[in-house]
Amino acid sequence: MNSNKRKRETLNRPGFITLLRSYFLRHVQVFFYSLGQLSRVPISTLMTCMVIGIALALPMGLHTLLKNAQQLSGGWESTAQISVFLKKKITASQAQKIQSDIQRWPDVISVDYISRERALKEFQALSGFGDALKALNTNPLPSVLIVKPKLSQTNEQATQKLLSKLRNLKQTDKAQLDMQWVRRLYAIMNIVERGVLILGFLLALAVLLVVGNTIRLAIQNRRKEIVVMKLIGGTDAFIRRPFLYTGFWYGLFGGIIAWMLVSFTMLSISSPIEKLTTLYQNQFELSGMSFLTTLSLLGISIILGLVGSWFAVGRHLREIEPQ
Amino acid sequence: MIRFVNASKRYSSGFDALQNVSFHMAPGEMAFLTGHSGAGKSSLLKLIALLERSSRGQVIVNNQNLAKVSRRRIPYFRRNIGIIFQDHQLLFDRTVYDNVALPLIIAGFSHNDIGKRVRAALDKVGLLGKEKKYPITLSGGEQQRVGIARAVVNKPPLILADEPTGNLDPELSAEIMNLFQDFSDVGVTVLVATHDIALISQLPYRTLTLKDGKLVNDSQPAL
Structure with missing residues (x-):
């Protein structure tokens, strides 16, 4: 009777291992x-x-x-480029100097230099106003640097920063981001x-x-x-x-x-x-x-x-x- | 096993269900709790099972002061009490076996152990062979015995029964009482709330009588 009672008490609760196993089994x-x-x-x-x-x-x-x-x-973004129109008084050698300067900027892939003469030729060839231009005594076109920004990151702000940096150059007459619609x-x-x-x-x-x-x-x-x-x-x-x-x-x-x-x-x-x-x-x-x-x-x-x-x-x- | 010290229960409505109730039940003792309906029998059982907490005084069960049992510990506390209800509280979408096994699953017994214990409990209440049936197919007396098997399958040291024979005829009631006597004989404390005076008078057990929330009589059997 007494041992029975003890047995009952010891068996009344499952052991720890049993509890752990039943817990996972239960899950x-x-x-x-x-x-x-x-x-x-x-x-x-x-x-x-x-x-x-x-x-x-x-x-x-x-x-x-x-x-x-x-x-x-x-x-499309990689085709985005900034056209930097240089002031007219900038000479070809000065322009090339700026070109190589900008080339070294970290956020620029490449800079293309279009001289006034080349711009004129291209314009004459492509625009159909060739004869009209001949009537002018001087070349009205400025020299242009085509700057391709590095845009591995799709970051609009970086482009804007580059644009304003280019605008702030003292040789710059005007800089504009092509393909505005990409920005939009x-x-x-x-x-x-x-x-x-x-x-x-x-x-x-x-x-x-x-x-x-x-x-x-x-x-x-x-x-x-x-x-x-x-x-x-x-x-x-x-x-x-x-x-x-x-x-x-x-x-x-x-x-x-x-x-x-x-x-x-x-x-x-x-x-x-x-x-x-x-x-x-x-x-x-x-x-x-x-x-x-x-x-x-x-x-x-x-x-x-x-x-x-x-x-x-x-x-x-x-x-x-x-x- | 159970000790009430000036325990009172006042519900938030202001109703005093129990007032200054004091008594003690020794381990292995069996007793009846009686009184007219509304006298506080259910409230007293609820205090023991921590379904309610006393408003004043102390209730000590199994050497635990119930005021100190936190809400989180209540489930573990209840595992040491087998509760039997008048309406059985069986789950009708589960078989008899699954109903009786529930306390063991909750306590985390192993699969083998559960099988053995469930069959032992069903054997005890005379329902071995009905494991696969659903409670709804059983008679009222059988359902009550399933409820009893579930209450004792865990081998708790204390059994509380709230009007366990409420819906049963005298013969079935006597059978149920015999079961309780058997549990008491092996050292389980049994407290049975009932208003079936005729039944109580035939049995040689202590009787606690409540009236309007007060313990008015605590009589030992005449024999």
């Missing part, structure tokens, strides 16, 4: 259990995941398009980028709310179960776990759906875009989401699922107490 079980719970209600699960997927696909798709646009215009394009893309960011933020918030609300309903549906768990000594972590894993699955599936939507969209517009670019005699291939982007999409989606369910569980679990 694996809940991992699949929550998946099983979701698969029991495939339609509503799919709907929730679709909402998450679409909400994430929108900013992700725009982001991918924007990345492509930036890549495409990155090519960048400005627009900046706005679009900001817009995509804001849209992404708002839609991420929407995902949080969708997951939170879905989990809230799940908690309410399983109110009785939660009460029973609390009565027989289930810790908050134990009760929380299946809901968190449910949030995880919503996030994962939502992310996969978003990835599929974006990939499908990119695939379907890639051939018309190729047609368009060949019309411009431009070689450009639409690139889809990179492996890294896909991974971060899934990661963000899973995190949103987890955080959404965490909030819902945190808010509603405490309210449910056995009476």
